[in-house]
Amino acid sequence: MAGSHDAPLRSLDAPLEVGPDDWKGKDFYHLMTSLVIPRPIGWMSTISASGVRNLAPYSYFNLMGSDPFYLAFGSTSIKDTVTNLREVPEFVANIVSMHVLEEMNFTSGNFPRDEDEYQWAGLTPVPSAKVRPPRVGEARAHLECEMVQIVTDRNTHIVLGRIVHAHVDPSVWKDGRVDPRLLDPVCRLSGSGYASLGELYNVDRPEWKNVQGTQVREAMPRIKKR
Numbered sequence: 001m002a003g004s005h006d007a008p009l010r011s012l013d014a015p016l017e018v019g020p021d022d023w024k025g026k027d028f029y030h031l032m033t034s035l036v037i038p039r040p041i042g043w044m045s046t047i048s049a050s051g052v053r054n055l056a057p058y059s060y061f062n063l064m065g066s067d068p069f070y071l072a073f074g075s076t077s078i079k080d081t082v083t084n085l086r087e088v089p090e091f092v093a094n095i096v097s098m099h100v101l102e103e104m105n106f107t108s109g110n111f112p113r114d115e116d117e118y119q120w121a122g123l124t125p126v127p128s129a130k131v132r133p134p135r136v137g138e139a140r141a142h143l144e145c146e147m148v149q150i151v152t153d154r155n156t157h158i159v160l161g162r163i164v165h166a167h168v169d170p171s172v173w174k175d176g177r178v179d180p181r182l183l184d185p186v187c188r189l190s191g192s193g194y195a196s197l198g199e200l201y202n203v204d205r206p207e208w209k210n211v212q213g214t215q216v217r218e219a220m221p222r223i224k225k226r
């Protein structure tokens with residue numbers, strides 16, 4: 001079986017079957033982060049009890065619910081973001097557009113806890129509406145959150161936050177909604193890889209009333225290029 005090798009093979013002549021403990025080092029991590037793509041990035045603003053700002057990107061990040069609205073992100077080990085959240089349980093998930101990719105990446109550096117990543121990256125802290133950590137002025141959208149829980153399993157810390165406020169810059173708003181092209185979100189791949197949006201498509205949602213009584217695949221909504 002391909003998974004019985006203790007490292008990835010250069011090429012596969014059969015499907016890869018592998019578990020998290022089969023390979024040594026970071027190989028399974030690289031497999032996971034190359035399979036779950038593209039990932040959005042939550043550029044997390046937090047603040048310490050003494051008021052030191054912190055900013056760091058997290059791509060183990062997504063919207064988790066809409067009644068109420070939840071998002072989650074995962075920290076591998078206790079980083080400054082998690083330490084701050086234990087002191088001040090509020091954060092802002094700043095949305096990362098392509099024009100701030102380099103700044104976002106710079107803030108992932110291992111800056112000491114008392115260093116302010118906003119200053120190092122030349123970013124503007126702007127007051128938030130309902131939470132104490134400021135948001136990134138250069139970002140085009142921001143989700144303010146109250147932290148509800150941190151779920152910890154060994155070295156994985158999953159932060160659950162309830163969204164309490166959203167800011168959207170007029171520059172990304174068109175015809176009553178966010179235009180994905182204008183938002184121009186950074187998509188995280190694995191390692192140092194990133195992508196921007198490619199082709200955009202629409203596919204209607206299926207409705208049972210249109211499906212019942214039809215043949216296999218006949219009522220399947222089709223891809224439409226935007």
Ligand SMILES: Cc1cc2nc3c(=O)[nH]c(=O)nc-3n(C[C@H](O)[C@H](O)[C@H](O)COP(=O)(O)O)c2cc1C
Nearest residue numbers: 056057058059060074075076079080081108109110
């Ligand atoms: C695009 C990007 C996404 C990242 N995503 C995560 C992540 O989801 N979880 C994590 O633990 N670290 C992630 N990192 C690494 C952290 O940003 C990095 O460890 C940072 O120093 C943490 O900062 P903090 O100690 O101020 O919280 C990511 C880095 C980059 C560049």
